[in-house]
Amino acid sequence: MATHTAAARPIRKKRLIGGDELAKAFTLFFAVLILVVTGTLVYQLWITSSPAKEKFGFGFLASTLWNPVTDEYGALPFIYGTVLTAFLALVISVPLGVGAAIYLSELALPKVSNALTFLVELLAAVPSVIFGLLAIFTLVPAMRDYVQPALQKVFGFSPLFGGPIFGVGYLTAGIILAVMTFPFIISVSREALMAVPREQREAALALGATKWESTWQIVVPFARLGILGSVFLGLARALGETMAVTMVIGNDPAIHASLLSPGYTIAAVIANEFAEASGKMYPSALVELGLVLFALTMLINGLAQLMIVLTTKKGAAKG
């Protein structure tokens, strides 16, 4: 026994040192780089924004003042704009996306479904600045000349649709964000729906349910966490989206009740003002806005990932 291990050990040890341990250490270095970079990112955001954090404290989040001339900064109009545009986007993209996902997973032939999903994924690959380009020259004039006057005519009594019409603003940004988020909602929801075991559908149909009843009452609830995950994924993208929104939001750092009026989002104000921000407090306040955005999207992304993991595990266990 003793001689056996003694004889075996040197060979094994040599091989580990010469090859595998080295390969492991080498690749580990790069994997740790990911940790280091992400850690540095958080650290840098924290450090660079500290002048603003020290000066304004938590009041930064509640103040509506944004005045680079007097060096006073508040985040509320931007947080409001970011959350409102993302919310408007989801109001449009969730029914549309989930509906399309149901069609693709339950009704369409596999070939058709795959082809359409390919197209949807291509849509997800369109760079956001191109959405912005199209929105400036097509969506904004259409909103200004047709959609917004019509909305005002019908719903003008409500403050949500009051005020002057510019074409740019919360609603326009929400619509463009909807187009940018539903590809994610469709492809992730479709996966979740397709992971529902066949027996679930068959059992419902055998009990006399119509196709829709089986889909809506059995299949969709079964895949609900995955669908919710896809919605959160879309939400995270909508919150962090920069270019398309920057080009149509209207750049007005104030809070307006009307969905038709121009506003501002966190990402848009950073995109527009950061390169020209001078002094100490101005860039620092913008970085603090970035930190707020970072925290917001991280929270939403974490929830999304958790839900998607839970459904795929559940699907695998039962399927």
Added chain:
Amino acid sequence: MRPTMTPRNRWRNSVNNVMLTLTGVCAAVSVSSLFLILGYLLFNGGKSVDLNFFTKLPLSPGQVGGGMANAIVGSTTIVLLASLIGLPVGFLSGVYLAEFSPKSFGFLIRYTADLLNGVPSIVIGIFAWSLIVHNMHHFSAIAGGFALSLMLIPITARGTEQFLLEVPRTMREGALALGAPMWVTIATVIVPAARKGIMTSMILGVARISGETAPLLFTALGNEYWATSLNEPTASLPVMIFTHATAPYEDWHRQAWAAGLVLLGLVFVANILARTIVSRGASLPK
């Protein structure tokens, strides 16, 4: 004839038909938005792309003509820089995740990579600015490339990991049983078996970063002229589209459309290429 066509069943039937049709409408609307985008871009961009676009520098506002040659070269430079950093780092950490990582530490890295992947691109821009531009005191292609590489690393790492894990266990065991050490097995059996999938995720990653604008706004900034070194502000197509589309000059809008068409063309070609690679024989025997 169905035996129980009571009013209630007739109601259920019509709900069924209406709702199923609606889901079809949803799918049609979603897919047609892609064609609307393509159509508009082809129409407006097609009118605007000419040889000058690829060979000339931008002209000052008000003048008609000129092109975006510097932005095409600048974009290529920045994306190449990003790929030089991002692809190897991503690939090697993907290998670590798939082949070497212990369970809990692997989870930590995986989670961090997904976190990094979810960071809004504008925040990546701020980070690259604070780390590089702020310390070197000027905007540069290097800073832009660094920012984009941060987006490429997690995509490549997770893609590599996923496709390495899909290599059948039997191939691994076969090589190990022949006495090959782990690293030889990985280098000569596992990675080659997964190369198509890995290439696909790399191409998709590069395609995605080449359309990114936000991380470049205050790292590479932009430039109306040629950049003579990596250490200077550098023009890029996405940033050019942004500045030209939002400026009030008619001819700049024309240029923006042309740039949009060229950029989207490149991104789509890369995407279609990547997906055909995968569908052609990358699916391995399970």
